[in-house]
Amino acid sequence: MxxxxxxxxxxxxxxxxxxxxxxxxxxxxxxxxxxxxxxxxxxxxxxxxxxxxxxxxxxxxxxxxxxxxxxxxxxxxxxxxxxxxxxQGPACHTGAESCFHNPLSEAAGHPPLGEVLERVYRTIQQRLRDLPEGSYVARMHQEGLDRVLKKIGEEAGEVILAAKNADGEELSWEAADLLFHLLFTLAELGLSPDDLARVLWQRNARDAAAGSGRVPPV
Amino acid sequence: MxxxxxxxxxxxxxxxxxxxxxxxxxxxxxxxxxxxxxxxxxxxxxxxxxxxxxxxxxxxxxxxxxxxxxxxxxxxxxxxxxxxxxxQGPACHTGAESCFHNPLSEAAGHPPLGEVLERVYRTIQQRLRDLPEGSYVARMHQEGLDRVLKKIGEEAGEVILAAKNADGEELSWEAADLLFHLLFTLAELGLSPDDLARVLWQRNARDAAAGSGRVPPV
The missing domain is CATH 3.10.20.810 (Phosphoribosyl-AMP cyclohydrolase)
Known part of the structure; x- marks a missing residue:
């Protein structure tokens, strides 16, 4: 230091x-x-x-x-x-997660992907913990792990079809569906989006070191 | 304003x-x-x-x-x-992407997931554009779209198996593999990680408005 x-x-x-x-x-x-x-x-x-x-x-x-x-x-x-x-709690004295919450311009369409994924993941965790009535996550969870894993297979199939149909909007939706159920699966096993960042970062570093060879990716 | x-x-x-x-x-x-x-x-x-x-x-x-x-x-x-x-280019006068590049502490293990995904996505785009010799992405791309789509199916299967085996480390790896090939597929169709953020955010907003009902997710 x-x-x-x-x-x-x-x-x-x-x-x-x-x-x-x-x-x-x-x-x-x-x-x-x-x-x-x-x-x-x-x-x-x-x-x-x-x-x-x-x-x-x-x-x-x-x-x-x-x-x-x-x-x-x-x-x-x-x-x-x-x-x-x-x-370990809200950053802002108002109780808000962030101190930056007074827009001076029109709001952008959405936050950066990292914030969105973290928000979705925390919502999934909350639903798994509290099992609120009418919640999709709660119902799937109560039907057992196979239920969400079937969705991984199903959504992967839909990603493939959307890509084959060259339908960008459909692909965005199906890819988001697949990613959502991937986060759901991680949450079921006690993992987090940060585990994805860790693994992808390790590979990125290894790939950079190895030139452009097959790492696992890129 | x-x-x-x-x-x-x-x-x-x-x-x-x-x-x-x-x-x-x-x-x-x-x-x-x-x-x-x-x-x-x-x-x-x-x-x-x-x-x-x-x-x-x-x-x-x-x-x-x-x-x-x-x-x-x-x-x-x-x-x-x-x-x-x-x-539309580097933020720093040194040519670095960010002005914050002098660590005062031990580096954290990895950047936030959003940064990692953006970095991986840009690497994929660069490989698709330049087709460097020995690149995994370049080779897969040259074999046609079906090649990466097969991987979506394959990696989805491996996520399912890792989850069924309750193997957290394996699941992290397979989930990262699936996510990588999902980004690859988006890049092939001219989409970006931001499209995922947009769709997931729209759903999150709708879910919040609708209580905890089935939205598509949560």
Whole structure:
């Protein structure tokens, strides 16, 4: 850990972007002084400097909504920092998942894929846990693991047909269906979308090292 | 557009987080004054205020690496802004995709899933375009669309078997294989991971509106 490169401003602060390490969602913009950065790196939990209170601020110290820090990255001109975190609760004091929730423009059509997948996955987990009446996931789950696995086969077939029919819109739908049931299957076995990221990333690294050979993919 | 809520600092600036709207990658931390925010909202392209040059800065005006802005969001206490963009080139003056590339901590195991999927997808696109010797994607592509579609069926079968065997590590691998070939199929038909996000998000919204009924999923 070498903080000498960090360019703190005239108040001794550097802005910190906090990002969910799994969904990629931007959670908060906060500030750190040298001590807060040091504490973050030493403890592995988000620590900032509160400009309003004028003191060190261990995120979640009172609310319990701590943020486990997986990675700290400095930008190219060393005057901004990124924390990649696993949040243990909402980032925002309003109870919202992210502090960024006041649109200044027309909303984009949808969030980035990573956020969408994480949201869908958490919904599946909640349905598996609470088994709410009328829930598709709950009903499938109660009929046993084979039920969702049959859907994997069925949706794979529908992806193949949509592709053969060169029907882009149909393919988008069937591919989304297949991906949904894949997340459902992962959830049934206690796995998460992050396991997919891990495996694909390992292969990507190996592929880059091996040139363009058959890795398993690319 | 109402910028009256924005809390500019004593220099008339507000920090702006720039995020790739598709991969979710954090690209840059920059600053905007009221005029830069107004220009961004009016033109639909990232505009900042350059603190070093003391002037309005239309990102990519000279380099061509413009950023199409899909959404502008203000945070809970109105003193930080998020631009969600489609970058038309590297965000960093070093040529790197993102300005955040100097790790201060041990690197996390892997980036968020959204970034990984986008990276894998772009690699597939590049292989389909350049057909480099020894590339798995290039070879499969040259054998025709049926070749990758057969893999969809095959990998779906392997997901089913891994799940039936309750083998989490095997399931992670097979699910990643299936997802890889799904991205490959999308690329063959000119679709992108963003199409998956769009469809899944539409369903999520409909599901939320309809309670917990069968939507298509959840």
């Amino acid at each position: 070498n903080l000498d490169a960090v360019q703190f401003d005239e108040k001794g602060l550097v802005p910190v972007i906090v990002q969910d390490a799994h969904s990629g969602k931007v959670l908060t913009l906060a500030y750190a002084n040298r001590e807060a950065l040091t504490q973050t790196l030493l403890t592995g939990y988000s620590t900032f400097y509160s400009r309003s209170r004028g003191e060190l601020w261990v995120k979640g110290a009172t609310s319990g909504n701590r943020q486990k820090v997986l990675e700290v990255v400095l930008d190219c001109d060393q005057d901004a920092v990124l924390y990649r975190v696993e949040p | 109402n910028l009256d809520a924005v809390q500019f600092d004593e220099k008339g600036l507000v920090p702006v987080i720039v995020q790739d709207a598709h991969s979710g990658k954090v690209l840059t931390l920059a600053y905007a004054n009221r005029e830069a925010l107004t220009q961004t909202l009016l033109t639909g392209y990232s505009t900042f205020y350059s603190r070093s040059r003391g002037e309005l800065w239309v990102k990519g005006a000279t380099s061509g690496n413009r950023q199409k802005v899909l959404e502008v969001v203000l945070d809970c206490d109105q003193d930080a802004v998020l631009y969600r963009v489609e970058p």
